[in-house]
Amino acid sequence: MEEIGFLGMGIMGKAMAMNLLRHGFKVTVWNRTLSKCDELKEHGASVGESPAAVVKKCKYTIGMLSDPPAALSVVFDKNGILEEICSGKGYIDMSTVDAETSTKISEAVKEKGGDFLEGPVSGSKKPAEDGQLVILAAGEKVGNGAKMKLVVNMIMGSMMNAFSEGLVLADKSGLNPKTLLDVLDLGAIANPMFKMKGPSMIQNSYNPAFPLKHQQKDMRLALALGDENAVFKKARSTGLGDLDFSALLNIRLDDPEGSMPFSYYKNRAFFLALIPRFGVEMTKNTRILYYFVFNAIRCTSVD
Numbered sequence: 117m118e119e120i121g122f123l124g125m126g127i128m129g130k131a132m133a134m135n136l137l138r139h140g141f142k143v144t145v146w147n148r149t150l151s152k153c154d155e156l157k158e159h160g161a162s163v164g165e166s167p168a169a170v171v172k173k174c175k176y177t178i179g180m181l182s183d184p185p186a187a188l189s190v191v192f193d194k195n196g197i198l199e200e201i202c203s204g205k206g207y208i209d210m211s212t213v214d215a216e217t218s219t220k221i222s223e224a225v226k227e228k229g230g231d232f233l234e235g236p237v238s239g240s241k242k243p244a245e246d247g248q249l250v251i252l253a254a255g256e257k258v259g260n261g262a263k264m265k266l267v268v269n270m271i272m273g274s275m276m277n278a279f280s281e282g283l284v285l286a287d288k289s290g291l292n293p294k295t296l297l298d299v300l301d302l303g304a305i306a307n308p309m310f311k312m313k314g315p316s317m318i319q320n321s322y323n324p325a326f327p328l329k330h331q332q333k334d335m336r337l338a339l340a341l342g343d344e345n346a347v348f349k350k351a352r353s354t355g356l357g358d359l360d361f362s363a364l365l366n367i368r369l370d371d372p373e374g375s376m377p378f379s380y381y382k383n384r385a386f387f388l389a390l391i392p393r394f395g396v397e398m399t400k401n402t403r404i405l406y407y408f409v410f411n412a413i414r415c416t417s418v419d
């Protein structure tokens with residue numbers, strides 16, 4: 117069997133490389149922090165001294181790096197992929213990055229005669245260990261895989277935000293959060309993420325499967341500076357970056373305005389209901405007025 121190179125022995129890369137070994141592939145691994153290759157070595161992997169050394173040895177090399185700077189660094193830096201990639205060799209980047217990063221890497225690899233495929237994945241530590249990841253590959257349409265992944269993770273981050281808020285609201289209303297989990301699981305919004313993360317969130321246990329810092333990075337890439345991203349940024353700035361992304365719940369618990377979005381929608385609905393009653397047409401000026409009044413109330417009426 118062909119020897120496969122693997123760059124990045126983080127939570128995901130380690131599990132994915134281990135699967136390749138389990139299925140009989142010869143694997144050469146590299147990680148910036150070399151000690152993280154030890155476990156793979158014990159299971160039969162070889163260790164390369166740099167991304168370039170791995171590419172020199174292997175026909176296909178896979179990368180699973182944290183973010184765009186890391187993904188670019190293993191390609192463009194000294195002893196990077198570009199020093200050895202050539203015709204007959206391929207590089208597959210499975211990191212979650214933006215389309216611009218993917219395209220930049222693709223162009224540079226192709227310029228050297230190599231092949232490039234982006235293949236970001238959906239699924240976390242457990243699916244990676246079980247060989248059950250969903251690979252989002254767009255072939256020649258480089259950038260579409262990256263974009264799709266960011267859209268999916270923007271939805272996932274927003275769901276986690278709503279879920280955290282619901283757990284806090286249930287708790288503050290004197291309901292048992294475990295009962296909320298049961299109710300959610302019975303209805304139309306039941307989903308594997310709530311089912312998997314809910315019980316550990318109730319126990320305040322955040323052993324990282326998908327580190328919060330990566331979810332915040334995905335929100336940033338997907339939304340630039342959207343409102344939801346602000347919550348993840350706040351969580352990261354308070355030292356939760358290395359915990360699981362469900363630790364977002366802690367921000368909700370600490371937030372004296374825990375039910376702010378609830379009031380936000382309540383006020384918005386109230387004003388939208390009032391406007392037609394007063395016969396006010398939504399001209400540009402009334403929209404601006406509405407915006408200011410609405411935001412003033414939004415800031416002061418949180419209960």
Ligand SMILES: NC(=O)C1=CN([C@@H]2O[C@H](COP(=O)(O)OP(=O)(O)OC[C@H]3O[C@@H](n4cnc5c(N)ncnc54)[C@H](OP(=O)(O)O)[C@@H]3O)[C@@H](O)[C@H]2O)C=CC1
Nearest residue numbers: 124125126127128148149181182186212240241325326330
């Ligand atoms: N965990 C998950 O559930 C999922 C993660 N992803 C995505 O997969 C990617 C990897 O995630 P995950 O394994 O969880 O992340 P980890 O934080 O566990 O691992 C990140 C990896 O990137 C390496 N790295 C970081 N910066 C650099 C750099 N400048 N140069 C070289 N290597 C660098 C780290 O090396 P070192 O050990 O030296 O720090 C490590 O190997 C991310 O893009 C993430 O968004 C996608 C789906 C699911």
Ligand SMILES: O=CC(=O)O
Nearest residue numbers: 237238239240326
């Ligand atoms: O990117 C994270 C995931 O769980 O998918």
